[in-house]
Amino acid sequence: MAVPAENTPAAPASAPPAIAFEGVTIRFATPSGEIHTVMSEVDLAVEEGTFVALVGPSGCGKSTLLNAAAGLLFPPAGTVRVFGETLTGINPHAAYLFQQDALLPWRTVLDNVCLGLTFRKVPKARAAAEARRWLKRVGLAAFEDRFPHQLSGGMRKRVAIAQAWIVNPRLLLMDEPFGALDVQTRQIMENELLELWQETRKTVLFITHDLEEAIALADRVVVLSTGPARIKGDYAIDLKRPRDVAEIRLDPAFNALYKRIWADLRDEVLKQEEGAHGA
Numbered sequence: 001m002a003v004p005a006e007n008t009p010a011a012p013a014s015a016p017p018a019i020a021f022e023g024v025t026i027r028f029a030t031p032s033g034e035i036h037t038v039m040s041e042v043d044l045a046v047e048e049g050t051f052v053a054l055v056g057p058s059g060c061g062k063s064t065l066l067n068a069a070a071g072l073l074f075p076p077a078g079t080v081r082v083f084g085e086t087l088t089g090i091n092p093h094a095a096y097l098f099q100q101d102a103l104l105p106w107r108t109v110l111d112n113v114c115l116g117l118t119f120r121k122v123p124k125a126r127a128a129a130e131a132r133r134w135l136k137r138v139g140l141a142a143f144e145d146r147f148p149h150q151l152s153g154g155m156r157k158r159v160a161i162a163q164a165w166i167v168n169p170r171l172l173l174m175d176e177p178f179g180a181l182d183v184q185t186r187q188i189m190e191n192e193l194l195e196l197w198q199e200t201r202k203t204v205l206f207i208t209h210d211l212e213e214a215i216a217l218a219d220r221v222v223v224l225s226t227g228p229a230r231i232k233g234d235y236a237i238d239l240k241r242p243r244d245v246a247e248i249r250l251d252p253a254f255n256a257l258y259k260r261i262w263a264d265l266r267d268e269v270l271k272q273e274e275g276a277h278g279a
């Protein structure tokens with residue numbers, strides 16, 4: 001049975017959240033010069049080691065929130081804290097995975113996976129050895145000399161995952177990382193991500209349009225309202241782990257959670273649709 005996240009035991013006072021948005025407001029100027037408030041006074045704390053999924057209607061500000069967590073944009077009001085420290089530049093603890101992978105097309109798979117270590121001045125031989133270890137871990141040991149265009153979508157995603165994990169980030173920011181994959185590949189990748197997460201227990205903030213994916217993967221699903229975004233709902237997902245994303249969908253508790261969260265999300269999606277059609 002799901003309980004609201006606010007009813008779950010609090011983390012020890014000594015451990016600050018991995019990421020905390022405190023009263024975060026974000027505005028953009030529109031081309032006509034008007035100010036568009038994307039989110040207003042958002043408070044959200046993500047405890048270290050948890051997997052949190054963010055869902056919300058299209059355009060409500062999910063990616064914007066992730067960009068604020070990455071230190072790619074700074075809110076005019078409110079604070080973003082990372083492991084207790086106010087974020088004032090690029091988040092040094094975070095790795096970012098986008099829907100479109102950001103592999104360099106002119107570099108081999110091995111060189112792409114090495115990138116983060118190379119930037120950190122890790123000696124070449126050590127970086128290559130570590131990259132090979134990661135390529136083995138994601139099942140791509142035989143593909144290190146390939147270029148990204150010679151890989152399938154799922155394989156490119158595995159390279160991107162190895163690229164992110166190799167630098168041992170404390171926080172993974174994932175913006176619909178599997179959105180562009182076919183259904184079967186997506187399920188395989190979701191299970192691989194869960195396996196890796198289970199081993200490493202990194203903090204994950206994961207955006208998805210797909211509520212089923214959110215429930216199957218996460219410890220907690222946060223629903224954002226249509227703009228200006230605020231936290232509409234916050235649900236603890238206490239389904240058993242380890243999980244298989246296909247099997248967990250058959251669990252009656254999964255269905256019950258889906259119904260509850262969808263009731264929240266559906267209202268916001270309808271409001272967004274009405275707004276988009278000028279109702």
Ligand SMILES: Nc1ncnc2c1ncn2[C@@H]1O[C@H](COP(=O)(O)OP(=O)(O)OP(=O)(O)O)[C@@H](O)[C@H]1O
Pocket residue numbers: 028029038056057058059060061062063064065
């Ligand atoms: N750099 C920017 N300048 C101006 N407006 C922006 C900028 N970035 C985002 N926006 C606006 O902020 C709002 C939220 O965008 P965002 O991409 O965060 O939404 P989202 O929930 O991730 O959308 P989707 O689910 O469709 O990917 C949108 O109205 C978008 O047009």
